[in-house]
Amino acid sequence: MQCTIPFELRRPQQELARLLHAMYYPLGGIIVRWVFFVIVLLFLAGCKTPIAVDPKVEVDYFGVLDVSSEPPGATVWIDHNPWHGVTPTQIVGLPARQYELSLVREGFQDWSQQIVIEGNKTTVVKADLIPVSSTP
DSSP states (O other), rough: OOOOOOOOSSSHHHHHHHHIIIIIHOOHHHHHOOOOOOHHHHHHOOOOSSSOOOOTOOSSEEEEEEEEEEESEEEEEEEEEEEEEESSSSEEEEEESEEEEEOOOBBBOOEEEEEEOTTTOOEEEEEEEEEEEOOO
16 A cells, blocks of 8 residues: 655654644644644554665765876865865765866866766766976
């Protein structure tokens, strides 16, 4: 049996007590009592989740970016925003989409490339930084 409840009951007694306190006491009235009654009946019937969940299905909205450079120590920029580390680094939990990755290190030319992060995958980027030529 599949049913829909507007929230997930993780700890049944605590959630029911919280629901009773939040809905019944401040608002009162017959409508709130009926809603609470229906929720309790659905809970007792075994409906504990708002949707059917298949544990075998992986969510593919996030990926991993593994960035390294030669020489190491370049500041990582993603979409023109500085990241909190220097190369080599691994950034976990990036939403799957296209980004502009830039590496900046003093004494070297800035390096930039468009990358695509795919869900549940690790994107590996290795950059060779070119030294800035000093001309007198």
